[in-house]
Amino acid sequence: xxxxxxxxxxxxxxxxxxxxxxxxxxxxxxxxxxxxxxxxxxxxxxxxxxxxxxxxxxxxxxxxxxxxxxxxxxxxxxxxxxxxxxxxxxxxxxxxxxxxxxxxxxxxxxxxxxxxxxxxxxxxxxxxxxxxxxxxxxxxxxxxxxxxxxxxxxxxxxxxxxxxxxxxxxxxxxxxxxxxxxxxxxxxxxxxxxxxxxxxxxxxxxxxxxxxxxxxxxxxxxxxxxxxxxxxxxxxxxxxxxxxxxxxxxxxxxxxx
Ligand SMILES: N[C@@H](CCC(=O)NCCCC(=O)O)C(=O)O
Numbered sequence: 520x521x522x523x524x525x526x527x528x529x530x531x532x533x534x535x536x537x538x539x540x541x542x543x544x545x546x547x548x549x550x551x552x553x554x555x556x557x558x559x560x561x562x563x564x565x566x567x568x569x570x571x572x573x574x575x576x577x578x579x580x581x582x583x584x585x586x587x588x589x590x591x592x593x594x595x596x597x598x599x600x601x602x603x604x605x606x607x608x609x610x611x612x613x614x615x616x617x618x619x620x621x622x623x624x625x626x627x628x629x630x631x632x633x634x635x636x637x638x639x640x641x642x643x644x645x646x647x648x649x650x651x652x653x654x655x656x657x658x659x660x661x662x663x664x665x666x667x668x669x670x671x672x673x674x675x676x677x678x679x680x681x682x683x684x685x686x687x688x689x690x691x692x693x694x695x696x697x698x699x700x701x702x703x704x705x706x707x708x709x710x711x712x713x714x715x716x717x718x719x720x721x722x723x724x725x726x727x728x729x730x731x732x733x734x735x736x737x738x739x740x741x742x743x744x745x746x747x748x749x750x751x752x753x754x755x756x757x758x759x760x761x762x763x764x765x766x767x768x769x770x771x772x773x774x775x776x
Contacts, residue, residue, distance in 0.1 A: 529563050530563070530584045530585050531585065531587065532586070533558065534587075535548045550567060558758075561757065566584060570614045581626065586631060588639070588757075589622070589635040591636050592615065592639075593638065595610070595611070595641055599620070607654040630729075633733070633734040636741070640724075643734065648709050651705055652702060658705070659719070663717065666698065666701050672697060674696060675717050677716070679714060680714045684735050684757075685724045697740040697743045698738070707725055710728055724736060735753075741753045
């Protein structure tokens with residue numbers, strides 16, 4: 520195992536949100552600091568990618584990263600997946616959604632290690648063939664609140680599968696996570712399994728079962744200011760998984776040489 524692979528910090532691409540210009544302000548690309556701070560604290564090098572609509576530029580940018588994190592945000596427009604718009608849906612800016620969909624397709628194609636959070640997990644699921652509940656309050660009326668517009672630190676409990684990344688991170692005992700969503704995964708995409716649920720049954724984490732793709736999704740927000748010390752371990756496990764994968768790759772190339 521080459522020492523360089525083990526010592527060089529992985530570069531993690533991060534998408535960002537977009538707010539179009541109006542009469543008084545220019546357009547902005549932005550993201551909550553917790554996203555890049557969490558990657559930095561976990562030993563990665565965060566590199567923020569602004570929205571792009573050119574698949575070749577996106578492909579070229581992805582050649583420069585060792586992994587990717589898709590952040591949370593507004594709603595995916597269900598019409599882009601063949602569903603009707605719902606009155607509760609507040610679509611993210613189409614500049615962002617177009618870029619995110621191109622990114623996700625290329626990340627999946629190249630099997631780039633991926634941590635997908637919130638809207639990012641929802642996009643990973645639909646892009647890989649799953650689908651979403653468009654409004655938990657209507658689709659799952661017995662569910663507990665997963666969003667409090669007056670409390671950005673709203674939390675709920677979590678039940679995890681022990682043989683999973685989130686299971687290793689949270690272990691036993693009560694787990695409370697930050698929740699800010701009104702949509703949720705309905706059918707899980709082929710090749711993924713559920714690794715955490717809210718006690719009301721809402722899916723809160725999935726991970727790839729594919730041997731050639733290290734990909735995890737969380738509906739909750741381990742990057743937020745109210746996150747626990749355990750939440751931070753998710754980012755560390757993600758970075759450690761990438762480093763281990765690159766070491767295996769280097770070893771196998773050495774054996775072949
Ligand atoms: N909008 C979707 C996805 C939930 C999500 O990503 N929430 C994060 C809010 C903004 C942020 O902190 O990045 C839904 O509501 O289900």
